[in-house]
Amino acid sequence: MARDIRIVAEAELRRVVKLDLGTIDVIEQAFAALSSGKVVMPPILSMEFVEANGEVDVKTAYIPGLDGFAIKVSPGFFDNPKIGLPSLNGLMILFSAKTGLVEAVFLDNGYLTDIRTAAAGAVAARHLAPETVTVAGVIGTGVQARLQMQAAHLVRPFSRLLVHGRNPDKAADCAADLGRALGIEVEVVADPADLVAQSQLVVTTTPSRLPILSAQWLHPGLHITAMGSDQAGKVEIDPAALVAADLYVCDRVSQCAVSGELEAALAAGLMTDLQPSELGDIITGQALGRRSAADVTICDLTGTGAQDTAIANHVNGLLEGTGTLVSA
Template structure:
């Protein structure tokens, strides 16, 4: 059994590998080889204990568990078992693996659907999910300009500086969401806002937009008008959008009927001009990423 820490992941997991492995996972789910049921939860008073499970037929099965308390989150746990023996093959403890796989799935979506000449990116939000999206997207598109906005000026300035120093990319903090979004080839919304953070009219034709934040009825960082503007609306898990409680923001609207899965895009070469990608969390992908890591990485800190 190998135990993988956050430090291991930061040091050894490359964006290129992560995007490649998540592309494999999305296709495996589309083919029916990766089993990806919607997540389940147990109520814990002020929060919930969440489980996402998955299984790759004939190879492994596993799960991720985490809580939703408003205080600083506890460490997430990802476990992978051998399909044949049931033995634990790998365990990841910490808070890096989950956001990295979300970022990598976002990178898969950009690579499949964004214009090949897309080089400018607008980012609304400066948390961990914003960082891992940028980390992964930079592996599939040569980013020439990144505009960063969040409500806290110190945070957005610090984030832009970190992007320049750690990723070697040209990033600038800007004073409004509109300034971050208008005229950009790629847009990433990664906030905790319960209300739309951008006006759909700011999104230029041909833009690829990823939304990662709240997306349930009464609490969503984007509105149906953004979907109305899109030629193509994609998600990593259509099943998960049907399992939200409260309901997914598009439930009961014509826009929900337009949703297609990212696996269908990859398998069928589906394309669109203006694209909205709703990242909801394809179950089993955390375990898939861990399984690939423990099979490939000769880390001295892994035992």
């Protein structure tokens, strides 16, 4: 029996799928579902290509109640820009959760991953950042630096933004882009310690393998979202900061222990007697979040297959009647 599979290219996905409050809500619901214990989400399949300065992750999850489940393949080959190619690409395949048949293929080149990752940062800010954020800061100058701050601004509309990056020219470009996108004052800051000192909300968006944010920089009323550590060996936050914070939260503890900030802390002999909360548990009220405006909170985002399944189902609904249908 012939059936139709929807195939959608990046250009159409960009036209239809936006980083807005609706998308943030979809990703928040995915975190809440994770806290139920009913989501089936295997460990991330991850490979590193040392010779090519590349990596690839494969993520998936089944969320009861959703019509489909997604398998996402996300390669990142970071020398590609030297030969005129993008560093990130990939695709999502949406399968029926009832029959296992392919429903859609999203040739997004990483766009949907970028959107759901930024939305996850906004969910963390919504539940963990102070109610009032006047100044925000971002360490990193790439696509996620831009998207994370646009998403954070939707839930904590700060009036001033600070940007720090290793390359001053890239930092200036990032600041200019965000200034235009948000319509607020955006400033490049040469010293990351100064950026943290002035901010109530900080997002780190780098592929660093050495801490770039010191525990000594923590101050009352600070929230940090660390989203760059998504592979073993990566670390952005001084492990001592996780202990010093009033609250350290994971998107998934089992993932953060092997590929997030928690990995470095455990290797340093820290956090071994503590069981961190998960973001979904805070959303659903099963765990306490920020208890006062003076709390220091840190959220460790490694990216989950539940997010991919959630956004793939969301997108499939938005795309009803569009895309190229292929008979299979």
